Amino acid sequence: MxxxxxxxxxxxxxxxxxxxxxxxxxxxxxxxxxxxxxxxxxxxxxxxxxxxxxxxxxxxxxxxxxxxxxxxxxxxxxxxxxxxxxxxxxxxxxxxxxxxxxxxxxxxxxxxxxxxxxxxxxxxxxxxxxxxxxxxxxxxxxxxxxxxxxxxxxxxxxxxxxxxxxxxxxxxxxxxxxxxxxxxxxxxxxxxxxxxxxxxxxxxxxxxxxxxxxxxPPPNALSLHTGWSGSPASTSTRVGHLSRTTWWHSAARSRFLTRSTNCVSTAVHALERDDPQALLAAVRGCRRLLSDLDHEAELGIFTAALTDLCTAAEACGGAGKPSGAGGGDCGIALLPSNTDPRTLHRRWAAAGITALSLRVTEAxxxxxxxxxxxxxxxxxxxxxxxx
Ligand SMILES: Nc1ncnc2c1ncn2[C@@H]1O[C@H](COP(=O)(O)OP(=O)(O)O)[C@@H](O)[C@H]1O
Ligand SMILES: C[C@@](O)(CCOP(=O)(O)OP(=O)(O)O)CC(=O)O
Missing domain, CATH: 3.30.230.10 (Ribosomal Protein S5; domain 2)
Structure with a gap:
């Protein structure tokens, strides 16, 4: 056998x-x-x-x-x-x-x-x-x-x-x-x-x-934190909805794609130069981009929990954003390594967000x-x- x-x-x-x-x-x-x-x-x-x-x-x-x-x-x-x-x-x-x-x-x-x-x-x-x-x-x-x-x-x-x-x-x-x-x-x-x-x-x-x-290359001077919003979300529902909106067939879509490419390129360069502040700025940019998309296409990406997750990350000197399609599931935060993450986790807990103990796998x-x-x-x- x-x-x-x-x-x-x-x-x-x-x-x-x-x-x-x-x-x-x-x-x-x-x-x-x-x-x-x-x-x-x-x-x-x-x-x-x-x-x-x-x-x-x-x-x-x-x-x-x-x-x-x-x-x-x-x-x-x-x-x-x-x-x-x-x-x-x-x-x-x-x-x-x-x-x-x-x-x-x-x-x-x-x-x-x-x-x-x-x-x-x-x-x-x-x-x-x-x-x-x-x-x-x-x-x-x-x-x-x-x-x-x-x-x-x-x-x-x-x-x-x-x-x-x-x-x-x-x-x-x-x-x-x-x-x-x-x-x-x-x-x-x-x-x-x-x-x-x-x-x-x-x-x-x-x-x-x-x-x-x-x-x-992973960032050396930032720690990664994951918050679970407590509610599952259907990615396919949101993606399917997006492709049926007037937004999908408008010039707004190509503007979104250009802005997204810029955000990703900035983040890639920040990782390659191991520049934590530039990476934080790029992740904040990703949050704004998703927020604009949410308003334009009415996708329901930012639930109250995901908004709180991002706000708490920025209040702690870091950056936060939903991970993926939003509407629930998880968000991520990056904090300077010398920042105590317990303040972030306390704020998250007060907003009903569970900090998941996750580490990036070996590259x-x-x-x-x-x-x-x-x-x-x-x-x-x-x-x-x-x-
Ligand atoms: N443990 C598992 N065993 C078998 N299939 C799984 C398992 N986990 C996920 N799947 C498959 O993935 C689908 C879920 O996909 P999806 O809703 O996109 O979730 P996720 O966001 O976690 O990818 C399930 O319907 C099933 O087809
Ligand atoms: C919208 C997306 O670009 C990102 C979705 O990421 P999610 O993490 O929401 O997806 P699931 O793995 O199904 O939970 C769709 C995609 O890239 O397929």
Missing amino acids: TPAVTHRAPGKLLVAGEYAVLEPGQPSIVLAVDRFITVEASTPGDAQVVLATDLLPHEVRMFRGRTGLGPLDRKDTRHLRGTLAHLVSAVEVVDQLRSQLGLAPVPLRLTVRSDLHEQGTKIGLGSSGAVTVAAVTAMTDFCGMPMPPELRLRLALLASIRVDTGPSGADLAASTWGGWILYRAPDRARLLRRLRRDGVAETLLATWPGLTVRAL PRSPDDVSAAAGPTAAHRLIPRTA
Whole structure:
């Protein structure tokens, strides 16, 4: 029996560039934190595929059909489009890749444990991205086809866009590499069309215009703090709403994209020069940008808790902003390292915000380890060890 393989992928926080990063080629800064989703890939009992996650009270046994996975018990059908959508898509993408490489599907059990939820409630650390990266990595290792990070990111992106072409994939990049990351997204709608036309293997190795991943140096003189607003928020609702507004089709959108690019560039230069004051100014700029977007497009980004979170960070001499789509979930604050964070945490507690004890995960050893530019040169790495 093939030995079980376990992989854990970290959650993420967005430092700069949210909403703008939805546009292919627009920059964002994302970082990975030390809360994880863990996926074990192992040999199942009597079904071809078994998915077990702590989000469901029972495991779901499945068969492999001509068009993908189906549940053995029809009562489980609803889970395939809901809670299990990302896991199912990850399995189907790896199955398609193996089939295109002339390899048989591998009997598979995936067992998932999430630390990105509090009592079953997501806290906004990118659980869909982390579960996809962890599942793809555990599966490809288990099947004897270990891959370099850039191919794992691409497989995870393909799995993700089969569920929804909306999300940028910034969470996938942070979960794949860890540390502070500069991320630009590819055109997901175009990728999905290509995936349907050419299949996984060919799409995986094509050039993906717009996609960039680069490691950034962490700031040395600032501490990072994360506050949980206590309420979960639906990112897809906000992103879907935005694309239907008149704002989306107006000149205001291109002004927003230009301002966002400037904010991210200022933050990147501040990180590269290790200039804490410049980074704080850039993060305050990101807060103002999101606030203007909120007013213009009426997205409900700034809840009372998220506004309090930012105000408290600035009152303590730092900078704060929502992380991601807002409306709830988390926000971040950066404080000068010589500032006692207890004042911030007291202010947050008074506003009903929970300070989460999170640290940035270890970064890639060198920026050269991070490259999403893998094209056809990576083809040989697809050939599995056991083939
Ligand atoms: N522990 C888990 N097990 C299986 N799937 C998960 C798990 N955590 C998240 N997911 C997938 O991610 C989806 C949640 O995505 P989303 O609402 O975007 O949350 P987040 O903001 O944390 O990414 C779930 O519906 C499910 O498909
Ligand atoms: C709006 C965004 O640019 C940032 C959203 O970040 P969130 O952290 O809100 O997303 P979830 O991981 O689903 O919680 C959308 C995106 O980049 O996909």
